[in-house]
Amino acid sequence: MQCGAAFNVQSFMALIVHKYGGTSMGSTERIRNVAKRVAKWVRAGHQLVVVPSAMSGETNRLLGLAKEVSPEKPGPDALRELDAIAATGEQVSVGLLALALQAEGMASVSYGGWQVPIKTDSAFTKARIVSIDDTRVRADLAEGKVVIITGFQGIDPDGNVTTLGRGGSDTSAVAVAAAMKADECLIYTDVDGVYTTDPRIVPEARRLSTISFEEMLEMASLGSKVLQIRSVEFAGKYRVPLRVLSSFTPWDIPLDEESRSGTLITFEEDEKMEQAVVSGIAFNRDEAKITVMGVPDKPGIAYQILGPVADANIDIDVIIQNISHDGKTDFSFTVHRNDYAKTLDLLTNTVAPATGAAQVMGDPKICKVSIVGIGMRSHVGVASTMFRTLSEEGINIQMISTSEIKTSVVIDEKYMELAVRALHKAFDLDAA
Ligand code: ASP
Numbered sequence: 001m002q003c004g005a006a007f008n009v010q011s012f013m014a015l016i017v018h019k020y021g022g023t024s025m026g027s028t029e030r031i032r033n034v035a036k037r038v039a040k041w042v043r044a045g046h047q048l049v050v051v052p053s054a055m056s057g058e059t060n061r062l063l064g065l066a067k068e069v070s071p072e073k074p075g076p077d078a079l080r081e082l083d084a085i086a087a088t089g090e091q092v093s094v095g096l097l098a099l100a101l102q103a104e105g106m107a108s109v110s111y112g113g114w115q116v117p118i119k120t121d122s123a124f125t126k127a128r129i130v131s132i133d134d135t136r137v138r139a140d141l142a143e144g145k146v147v148i149i150t151g152f153q154g155i156d157p158d159g160n161v162t163t164l165g166r167g168g169s170d171t172s173a174v175a176v177a178a179a180m181k182a183d184e185c186l187i188y189t190d191v192d193g194v195y196t197t198d199p200r201i202v203p204e205a206r207r208l209s210t211i212s213f214e215e216m217l218e219m220a221s222l223g224s225k226v227l228q229i230r231s232v233e234f235a236g237k238y239r240v241p242l243r244v245l246s247s248f249t250p251w252d253i254p255l256d257e258e259s260r261s262g263t264l265i266t267f268e269e270d271e272k273m274e275q276a277v278v279s280g281i282a283f284n285r286d287e288a289k290i291t292v293m294g295v296p297d298k299p300g301i302a303y304q305i306l307g308p309v310a311d312a313n314i315d316i317d318v319i320i321q322n323i324s325h326d327g328k329t330d331f332s333f334t335v336h337r338n339d340y341a342k343t344l345d346l347l348t349n350t351v352a353p354a355t356g357a358a359q360v361m362g363d364p365k366i367c368k369v370s371i372v373g374i375g376m377r378s379h380v381g382v383a384s385t386m387f388r389t390l391s392e393e394g395i396n397i398q399m400i401s402t403s404e405i406k407t408s409v410v411i412d413e414k415y416m417e418l419a420v421r422a423l424h425k426a427f428d429l430d431a432a
């Protein structure tokens, strides 16, 4: 089997969605390069829908302006305006790209999310896509036009512009590909694919030519920043063939070479001939640990501790409850570091008095390191290799959590790089 070939580029008139990230759209010169690359695909006989991000730095700039005007934490009314402001970055991108394509001699038309329309719910700054009407887009494609659609944004039932959360253009592209049953969705970005781990930490990290959708989902949720997690969920739900590839290869490389580059996210597990047990190492420095000590070990205690945390809209990740001594137990969990102070405060002032806990302690200087691989389903001893490797490096494990295809440990933040490097080596992921 040809490795990673999801569709045949030679086949006439495939429907392809391209997504270009902010760096790829970062200057007018880069936008002209994007136009040339898109034109190459169209000239080979394919229909193209392109979903670009805002030019790099633009969304931050726009949200920075908003903050200058209104430094307080945004209330419900302000969130609507933040979306109206942030969505303009993509509006500029689509217009510029359509112009650049026209300058290349390609018929092209741009649409904002509201014009397609891409309908979302009303959760400003983190809206979810509800439906996409592709009638207009299909008509344009049939007329031979390249259709450019804004990433990151949509329209709610009341006609308000919404955005999908930072990094949301990935999700827009995958959703468009799903709605149109595209043959493939290509995510052009500033890295050339998905790596076994972050090459900035482990120079020996290798690009994976394929990764299973489930592994990608774990990697994205565990801290790999290549794709927005929602885009991966979408791809899984609608089985959209997805490829992550570089927009920095010369635009004129042969099309079949380009269409095999990067990393293909696959749904067929057996497509991987040589299945590594562990495919990648993910890490995340964004968490903090909270421990509640000496709580009575009785039914309902977990709910009494974590219920108020959930009610305060704080997400909880890893949880451990110890075995009890003299009817008392300790309870630890992690939250996002941004929620650390709030959670500590809530537990100290509200939960501890209510439960009779002896003490509440916290540690924001932790990190989570995870090994991911569908091979873990069929191999034993994978977690023990992880624990042995960490112990050989003298790294203490504070918490452990597992699922079918991943094992995560919480360790002291200062050992993160050492842990990632040692595990990368121990699981034979270093480049030969
Ligand atoms: N421009 C938006 C952001 O910076 C969406 C995206 O690029 O995916 O988050």
Ligand code: MG
Binding pocket: 021, 167, 170, 226, 228
């Ligand atoms: Mg991105």
